[in-house]
Amino acid sequence: MTQPVLICRPGARGDALASLLRSGGAEVEALDVMALEALPEDSATRSVWLNIDQYDKIVVISPFAAECLSEALDRYWPQLPVGIDYYSVGSATASILFDQLGVRVRIPPAASLKASAESERGENTSEALLTLASLKNVSHQRILLVAGEGGRTLLADTLAERGAMVTRLAVYRRVFSPPSAAMQARLRAGDYRALIVTSGELLEHLAKWCDQAALNQPLIVSSHRLATLAGTLGFSDLKVASGATPAALAATLERSCNPKGADVDQGTSLRASDR
Incomplete structure (x- = not known):
């Protein structure tokens, strides 16, 4: 067998x-x-969604975070605000944002939304995302990280060290069994x-x-x-x-x-x- x-x-x-x-x-x-569960929306989360146009950049950590973000923006913003740059760690997350919101998403240099199995190289990681030139000089920029509960703090810590005003919003939890x-x-x-x-x-x-x-x-x-x-x-x-x-x-x-x-x-x- x-x-x-x-x-x-x-x-x-x-x-x-x-x-x-x-x-x-x-x-x-x-x-x-492991299962993924969306967190109930509280007043702090609702405030972020209502003021999403105040952010210069939005970084989405995972595909499920992308789904939660897309659902919220669909409810609160029938027409998406302009002037926001979107980022994701991997191409799967970027694909969801493009399919559901129609936004272009910046991903680590080695990744490609149209890459084939033979041509994919590199790692879809926070470290790789932080090498993007547009995330090097972020002084005084407002950046929203959309993620799950817990997880690594590298992105938030590094962007804050680079001068950004970072808000990390947890939109789901991981439930282990x-x-x-x-x-x-x-x-x-x-x-x-x-x-x-x-x-x-x-x-x-x-x-x-x-x-x-x-x-x-x-x-x-x-x-x-x-x-x-x-x-x-x-x-x-x-x-x-x-x-x-x-x-x-x-x-x-x-x-x-x-x-x-x-x-x-x-x-x-x-x-x-x-x-």
Whole structure:
């Protein structure tokens, strides 16, 4: 029996990843350990939406944040205010903003909305976004970060250090749950072909059920930052994809977890001794 690839990306993005992996012949099982929930709108959030035209730039951290932003602007601004520059960490988020709001979105230099699986390079990260020239000199600019609860503070901290007046607005929360009994057994036994994780919080959550057998199995992550975290958690067979898109993750699975393609992986393969 073919061992499955385990994924833990929630919602439509998880469905897209699973579909692409299956089209390449992989067996896929979803861990279903995290859900995304929109936060109730309070007076502070409503005030931000009503005064959105006061911001020079809006940075959207994730696809679900983009959906929450799009829904709010559709309710409060039948005609979008002009003069705002939009940014996102990844192309999936940018695509949602373009499709739902019709706005052009600036993304890290290496990313491309029309990139194919063969041409995608680089990492969709906060670090990459901060290299954009238009985010270098932001003194006295008002910048809104639309994100989920928790998460990294690098963008907010760096933009504030560069002189911006930054507002970070949390529009959703991540709700974690234990893996099913069957999935816990798979993790204990390392009974899977590879595990794909694109979130540090998810990785730390899943590590609670990963015994040594799982720690020795291939782990595909979407950035070198996540690979570093995985190493501290005890994972030893790390594969770093060229980004968090389904195409980049699928390419790394195919080329680094397949004996025939191990030498031509688009991403990077690291053992514990290499870090």
